[in-house]
Amino acid sequence: MSQTIKKFEAFFMKEFTEKAGRIAVFSLLFMIPQFEAKLFFLFLFVVFGLASDIHNKKFSTLISLPFSYKDVYLMSYTFIATIVTLTSLAGAAIFSGSVEYGLANLLSSLIFITAYYGISILSVSFGMDNFGIPFLVFIIDMIVSNIGNRYNNPFFAFSPTTQGVKWLALIAAVLIFATGFYVFDKKGVQK
């Protein structure tokens, strides 16, 4: 257990040291209280994380250390989720003043990053890039989930962007995340 905590500590230290500037800028943007307004920033933060390291062949520096594929996947996600949680809560406290609204906003952000983290890792695991394919999915997601009436468009309910029915969107996001985890662990990086 203590070794796992040390690994987390080492990973967080690496992320904070390597990505300090990016984290500072995105932290400010994540304080925007409206989920829809910060959607694209969340997307950018996710796709330029681990998926970008893999795509740009920086991953071998990490995996040659005592980290497993599972460790890296979960630690990287935990890191993103921690930053999003802390900054969203801070943003809610400063700008909205409502606990309920702040928590709802946070839940929406977490559902979104969970789904798109899985999508970005799936993309690089299959040898594609970290930005183009997830961005295409993002655009399609935005278009399809907004077609027609929300009551007769089932995609509206579980889409990571519209999240018409929160629990359905959460289940969909977790499924995508789990698929990414499974593929990343089984397939590994092919470069």
Added chain:
Amino acid sequence: MIVNIKNMSKSFGSKSILNNISLEIKKGEIFSLIGPNGAGKTTTMRCIYGDLRQDSGEIEVFGKPFSPNLKTNIAVMSEDRLTFGRFNGEDYLKMWSMIYPDFNRETFSDFSIHYKFDLKQKIETYSMGMKTLFYIALTVSSGADLLILDEPTQNLDPVIRHEVLEMLKDFVNQEDKTVIISSHEIYELEEISTSFGIIKEGKLLYNDTIDDAKDNHRIVNQGEKIPEGEVIANIGDEVLVKTQEDIGRYPTFREISLAYLRENKVFKPFNKK
């Protein structure tokens, strides 16, 4: 057995890189993987420490099927010497101390003083030779029982190169560790290796201890009677034969390596008469 690989194959897409590799590395050995560029040395090493997944075959490390939990006992220096861009020496020291439970700071300090590492400087800005020394310092200090060093003398000057090789030899003998290295430098490998494997085009052509390899081969002059056994290759006017017969002379490690790598396929574009 520290590493036991059975029938390992690996492809990148449609390109086959490793083809049915099997080898064993015992505790306390310095095992050298020898081969030309693109032979599959680095891929073999990356599969051993779990960076790459083999397509087929089995890898056992420390007597168990490879599992990421074993990695705290494996320290790696990769060929490209990639570093975390913003990490300085102190950051690396802190990180390695956290993730390697038996990391020895005193050993690292000895290296740091001897090679004059500036721990405040970003490692990314070190010269390639200094990066190599820095990684050697980290891996040796890690407390891991298995070190995997890809081209450990690359970019080092001859004096430092000799010093590093001697240090690795002492490290294995005194600390009872195991080291896997890859290199093109056949001369220096003979100085420190206890066993070796020759790899070419993804196939392991031969592996043995250095002493047994010399025992199991003979060099005979061309025109002399070839003993019973397997003719490996011509080396100049001589022929390397794998045989148990006591004939000709014993080969050097260099002759064995070159002969297996040539396999009688000598490239002579100018000699077409």
